[in-house]
Amino acid sequence: MRWAVGALLGISLNVAAAEPPLRFVVADSWAMPMVQLDRGRPTQGILHDMMLSLATRVGVPAEFHVLPRARVQNAMERGEVDVRCYAAQSWLPNQSGDYIWSIPLWSQRDLLISREAQPPHVDPASLPRQSVGTVLGYTYPTLQPLFDADHLQRDDARNQEQVLEKLLAGRYRYAVSNHWTLDWFNQRLLPGQQLHAVTVLQEQHVGCYVRNDPQVPVQRILRTMLRMKMSGEIDEIIRLYTGSAEDNP
Structure with a gap:
């Protein structure tokens, strides 16, 4: 699949070289299998491959802008980037600007995890007062009242x-982790070292949104995303990195 995406890109870049690139924003807080960042540039991962294929199928070059998560929405509002993926409208209750959202493309599961095997369910409210591992700038609605x-x-x-x-x-x-990153992280550990999910904190559907600007081929982008989802291409990219297909949103 990665070879096919790269070959398709090589063919299309010659055709689309004169067209403006499709500018994707990449949060520097992402980790594999979502995105691998090497020297500040995305090189592989589920979201990297999906966005690269999307631009290729739209017929324009892909351009990636890696930014701190706190600057991502501001970059969209200032017109510095065109597309943001792996986002939910509930994460942006005060979103300003003119955007059009895609259909749901992935499911996001936030898990409470531990080094030790636990009973099937741990209620965070029942835990004694303590610190919990989180990502800077991420919101955790289930845990926020406890914070x-x-x-x-x-x-x-x-x-x-x-x-x-x-x-x-x-x-x-x-700590809190999404299910993809937990599974990826555990692959490099011996069975006795692996981290364990002790409860599902939240599960929601996520997709992409596009800046609604005449210079951006918005409808072509959205139609292409729909075709990639319906054809199974997005699930195949997920399977490449995780070994299993995504549950359909």
């Missing part, structure tokens, strides 16, 4: 992989 009450405290790291590394090192007993 507000100072029952639990955030221990922020720059990206999701760093959160898991700190949990593995014993910096705290619990």
Whole structure:
């Protein structure tokens, strides 16, 4: 699949070289299998491959802008980038600007995880007062009331992989991770070292949104996303990195 995406890109770039690139924003807090960042540039991962294929099928070059998560929405509003993927409207309740959302493309599951095997379900509200590993700038609606009450405290790291590394090192007993990153992280560990999901905190559908600008081929982008989802291409990209297809949103 990755070879096919690269070959398709090579063919189309000659045709589309004169057209403006499609500018994607990439949060520097993403980790594999979503995106691999090498020297500040995305090189592989589920979202990298999907966005690269999207631009190729639209017929324009892809351009990636890696930014801190706190600057992502501002870059969209200022017209510095055109497309943001792996987002939900509930994450942006005060979104300003003119955007058009895609259909749901993925399912996002936030998990409370631990180094130790636990009973099938752990209620965060029943935990004693302690720090929980989180990603800087991420919101966790299920845990926010406990953070507000100072029952639990955030221990922020720059990206999701760093959160898991700190949990593995014993910096705290619990952390939050999405299911993709947890599975990817566990692949490199022996069975006795692997981290365990102890409860599902939240599950929601996520997609992409496009800046509604006459210079951006908005409808062509949205139609292409729909075809990629309906044809199974997006699920095939997920399977390439995780070994299993995504549950359909």
